[in-house]
Amino acid sequence: MLTHAAEDYLKSIYKLQEKGGKVSTGILAAYLNVKPASATGMIKKLKTMKLVSHERYRGVTLTDAGRAIALEIIRHHRLLELYLFKALGVPWDGVHEEAEKLEHVISEDMEARMDEFLGYPTADPHGAPIPDKNGVVIQKEHIPMTDLQSGQSCRVAEVSDTDPALLRHLGNLNLYPGTAFHVKEVAPFEGPFTIDMEGEQVVIGREVAKHIFVDNVQDMDNV
Amino acid sequence: MLTHAAEDYLKSIYKLQEKGGKVSTGILAAYLNVKPASATGMIKKLKTMKLVSHERYRGVTLTDAGRAIALEIIRHHRLLELYLFKALGVPWDGVHEEAEKLEHVISEDMEARMDEFLGYPTADPHGAPIPDKNGVVIQKEHIPMTDLQSGQSCRVAEVSDTDPALLRHLGNLNLYPGTAFHVKEVAPFEGPFTIDMEGEQVVIGREVAKHIFVDNVQDMDNV
DNA sequence: TGTATAATTTAGCTATGCCTAAATTAATTT
DNA sequence: AAATTAATTTAGGCATAGCTAAATTATACA
Numbered sequence A, B: 001m002l003t004h005a006a007e008d009y010l011k012s013i014y015k016l017q018e019k020g021g022k023v024s025t026g027i028l029a030a031y032l033n034v035k036p037a038s039a040t041g042m043i044k045k046l047k048t049m050k051l052v053s054h055e056r057y058r059g060v061t062l063t064d065a066g067r068a069i070a071l072e073i074i075r076h077h078r079l080l081e082l083y084l085f086k087a088l089g090v091p092w093d094g095v096h097e098e099a100e101k102l103e104h105v106i107s108e109d110m111e112a113r114m115d116e117f118l119g120y121p122t123a124d125p126h127g128a129p130i131p132d133k134n135g136v137v138i139q140k141e142h143i144p145m146t147d148l149q150s151g152q153s154c155r156v157a158e159v160s161d162t163d164p165a166l167l168r169h170l171g172n173l174n175l176y177p178g179t180a181f182h183v184k185e186v187a188p189f190e191g192p193f194t195i196d197m198e199g200e201q202v203v204i205g206r207e208v209a210k211h212i213f214v215d216n217v218q219d220m221d222n223v
Numbered sequence C: 001t002g003t004a005t006a007a008t009t010t011a012g013c014t015a016t017g018c019c020t021a022a023a024t025t026a027a028t029t030t
Numbered sequence D: 001a002a003a004t005t006a007a008t009t010t011a012g013g014c015a016t017a018g019c020t021a022a023a024t025t026a027t028a029c030a
Helices: A004-018 A025-032 A036-048 A064-087 A095-102 A108-117 A164-172 B004-018 B025-032 B036-048 B064-087 B095-102 B108-117 B164-172
Strands: A052-055 A059-062 A152-159 A180-186 A193-197 A200-204 A212-219 B052-055 B059-062 B152-159 B180-186 B193-197 B200-204 B212-219
Touching: A004 A025, A004 A036, A004 A059, A004 A064, A025 A036, A025 A059, A036 A052, A059 A064, A064 A095, A064 A108, A152 A164, B004 B025, B004 B036, B004 B059, B004 B064, B025 B036, B025 B059, B036 B052, B059 B064, B064 B095, B064 B108, B152 B164
Parallel strands: none
Antiparallel strands: A052 A059, A152 A180, A152 A212, A180 A193, A193 A200, B052 B059, B152 B180, B152 B212, B180 B193, B193 B200
């Protein structure tokens, strides 16, 4: 069995690898809020366990064994988030923090029971995909909201789960995964978005839009 | 915040204190499966935090602050056991182990949500009392089954929660808290008990009976 | 009362996982 | 190509929490 810290490193390497191949020590350390020297130390340990590949000064990658563990932890995290949300009514801006602690501690049996209770779900409350019990992730195609053009319609697919204040804000605006909206206007010079949700008009700043990902994008000019 | 290990020590001191005043280093160490020297070390730390009182070679006691923390952890543990049993269908011989890990990790919010879901329960699946959120425990009067005489009737009040094999055995016999039975015969020379449960006759050995506690004891000779 | 036994404590070691500061290696600039 | 800058690694330290072995204290017995 691995330590909680080691599991967190593997999970972080997985996530950082998603957006751009090899992961540098510095990026990893920043992501985990530790110093680079500490990351180097853990990387060495993970290497002796054959969970990561690493060449000095060149960055880390997960091995197949490392990725399997990372996905197992991510599965725990996302199942927990959804379970806390649906079964215990924890607000969606609170589930991440709670799941962050529980993910290292639950048994395979509890994982399976939550999975069954939830009807074998494929996404957590923020829209992130839940790997299945064999570690298979179905990664849907997402587009950052900042790429949208005036006149387009789409659906919220996923939002960042880390900042509770942002999540409360998005919740107030009803911008949950699944919510459909239409881009009324994009202000020039990297300005805010004005969107239309069932008649309600809402203005979304760039900084917020960066944390929203959409799918089902359709040009609605001629509709 | 305390470490998980410190919380486990406080919880253990509380439980051992219940059955006999001051707790010796050796008893505490044995209960926690650590060496006496390790217990001495932790006791020192807890003393500097004013969570225990300790005189060298004389044993430990919890301070009010220490007891409050112990009861908080015990509350977490027992609420979790009942929650896992009722909400997720974890069998009663499995809830202890799972709760042992989760008890150190759940938030006050999650504690409150489970409490509400369960309807503010007062006992866990093994019959142990759940302290309320202010740390008040209603300790019901229990009698060890080994004290029963032939001809008496009673109800299972509580069973030990630590040994899964024992719990599976008791479960097979339907000896859950609340189950009523009548003592048909107590074999002489510390022999086994023959009990009657709704017509079914079952023989319970001494070693098993030691782990069963009963209440509502009534002499049924003249009934 | 003195001595043997049992329990407890001290001392010193290990491993994890973090830190800071210094040294090394790589990348960029001139 | 040399020098500066940035990133990474090494070295050494700290806290937690366990361990063993030795020293100490208390208790029980004769």
